[in-house]
Amino acid sequence: xxxxxxxxxxxxxxxxxxxxxxxxxxxxxxxxxxxxxxxxxxxxxxxxxxxxxxxxxxxxxxxxxxxxxxxxxxxxxxxxxxxxxxxxxxxxxxxxxxxxxxxxxxxxxxxxxxxxxxxxxxxxxxxxxxxxxxxxxxxxxxxxxxxxxxxxxxxxxxxxxxxxxxxxxxxxxxxxxxxxxxxxxxxxxxxxxxxxxxxxxxxxxxxxxxxxxxxxxxxxxxxxxxxxxxxxxxxxxxxxxxxxxxxxxxxxxxxxxxxxxxxxxxxxxxxxxxxxxxxxxxxxxxxxxxxxxxxxxxxxxxxxxxxxxxxxxxxxxxxxxxxxxxxxxxxxxxxxxxxxxxxxxxxxxxxxxxxxxxxxxxxxxxxxxxxxx
Amino acid sequence: xxxxxxxxxxxxxxxxxxxxxxxxxxxxxxxxxxxxxxxxxxxxxxxxxxxxxxxxxxxxxxxxxxxxxxxxxxxxxxxxxxxxxxxxxxxxxxxxx
Numbered sequence: 001x002x003x004x005x006x007x008x009x010x011x012x013x014x015x016x017x018x019x020x021x022x023x024x025x026x027x028x029x030x031x032x033x034x035x036x037x038x039x040x041x042x043x044x045x046x047x048x049x050x051x052x053x054x055x056x057x058x059x060x061x062x063x064x065x066x067x068x069x070x071x072x073x074x075x076x077x078x079x080x081x082x083x084x085x086x087x088x089x090x091x092x093x094x095x096x097x098x099x100x101x102x103x104x105x106x107x108x109x110x111x112x113x114x115x116x117x118x119x120x121x122x123x124x125x126x127x128x129x130x131x132x133x134x135x136x137x138x139x140x141x142x143x144x145x146x147x148x149x150x151x152x153x154x155x156x157x158x159x160x161x162x163x164x165x166x167x168x169x170x171x172x173x174x175x176x177x178x179x180x181x182x183x184x185x186x187x188x189x190x191x192x193x194x195x196x197x198x199x200x201x202x203x204x205x206x207x208x209x210x211x212x213x214x215x216x217x218x219x220x221x222x223x224x225x226x227x228x229x230x231x232x233x234x235x236x237x238x239x240x241x242x243x244x245x246x247x248x249x250x251x252x253x254x255x256x257x258x259x260x261x262x263x264x265x266x267x268x269x270x271x272x273x274x275x276x277x278x279x280x281x282x283x284x285x286x287x288x289x290x291x292x293x294x295x296x297x298x299x300x301x302x303x304x305x306x307x308x309x310x311x312x313x314x315x316x317x318x319x320x321x322x323x324x325x326x327x328x329x330x331x332x333x334x335x336x337x338x339x340x341x342x343x344x345x346x347x348x349x350x351x352x353x354x355x356x357x358x359x360x361x362x363x364x365x366x367x368x369x370x371x372x373x
Numbered sequence: 374x375x376x377x378x379x380x381x382x383x384x385x386x387x388x389x390x391x392x393x394x395x396x397x398x399x400x401x402x403x404x405x406x407x408x409x410x411x412x413x414x415x416x417x418x419x420x421x422x423x424x425x426x427x428x429x430x431x432x433x434x435x436x437x438x439x440x441x442x443x444x445x446x447x448x449x450x451x452x453x454x455x456x457x458x459x460x461x462x463x464x465x466x467x468x469x470x
Contacts, residue, residue, distance in 0.1 A: 119425025
């Protein structure tokens with residue numbers, strides 16, 4: 001219970017943990033999925049599993065946009081930039097993700113012009129400041145970052161900045177949840193709903209989970225207390241036979257979502273008919289493409305896309321970990337061939353990847369336990 | 374990318390209603406506030422920022438909690454690196470024609 005000391009209100013944490021133990025039916029084994037990689041990170045970092053009774057199992061979901069992107073799309077992005085003499089720009093998280101011929105960072109080490117940006121607006125600024133170069137931005141993320149991409153494209157068009165394009169890899173959360181629920185491998189009782197995606201899409205899009213799939217879902221914040229409180233709310237629903245969408249993260253998430261964000265997305269994006277996800281295969285209407293009005297700023301409409309499809313290394317079990325079928329430590333490569341320093345798959349690289357979180361914190365915990373004895 | 378960085382709005386930006394100057398732990402940068410146009414942001418307000426865009430308005434107590442959380446999650450350095458890295462504040466305004 002070491003981490004309890006770090007919490008702002010340790011007594012409230014302890015009381016909430018007790019409430020969870022009181023509510024959990026000892027005859028039942030609960031499988032609760034936290035969809036979002038940020039929640040996975042918090043759960044491991046704060047050792048929240050230790051505060052739960054053994055019959056509550058937290059299953060890690062696919063809410064890590066870097067993790068679910070197939071390797072071929074990294075290859076495509078790098079190839080488009082190389083073939084067209086463009087500067088490849090992306091968030092830091094993307095830089096160490098392995099492609100077939102190495103990560104963007106490794107390509108940079110070989111002399112390619114590849115730069116980290118912290119905002120799509122930075123990539124646009126780079127284009128404005130360098131009229132002689134073409135700047136390509138590798139856009140990625142769930143609905144949290146899609147509005148930022150959209151607003152940036154609108155700016156590019158308004159400012160007439162032509163030496164700029166985006167390679168769009170935004171994905172949407174609802175089809176991923178649907179694919180998980182449709183999967184025969186999965187038996188889940190309830191969901192801890194995404195926090196920041198919900199600030200954009202609101203809580204309504206989850207209503208079908210409660211109504212049609214009859215699973216409770218609680219939109220949840222990222223503090224330890226948020227996650228524990230959400231588990232209490234889920235257990236109460238299960239105990240009372242309710243299946244509803246509840247918003248535990250009301251201080252940040254508006255029920256109706258963010259209107260300007262949704263409006264910008266509706267203007268700039270359309271849904272792709274299908275998109276390939278690592279671990280989940282092809283999912284229809286699960287990813288965004290750039291509308292024809294913005295064709296000039298869409299790398300896929302402006303340039304030729306190789307359309308590289310690559311399977312993950314055979315031994316890597318990224319797909320199964322992403323679906324929640326395997327825990328990170330159950331992958332044969334975990335901690336051996338695949339580590340944060342030498343990642344085989346994106347889950348070990350991304351700050352939201354289950355494998356990275358487990359590796360960083362589970363090992364730390366084991367070392368601490370060893371130091372007490 | 375789920376890095377939500379809390380910041381305090383310091384001042385509006387002349388001629389750009391969609392940008393504001395924000396202070397994050399002493400570092401000042403411009404961020405886009407277009408997504409909060411319905412609510413309106415004013416100097417003194419606290420916001421949560423993702424990749425250069427203010428996404429939500431929050432209270433000061435919550436902002437402090439968020440900073441603390443980022444520190445506990447080992448992400449405060451990455452957050453400051455991101456804020457310091459925002460260089461787009463000087464995007465030139467649209468041309469008159």
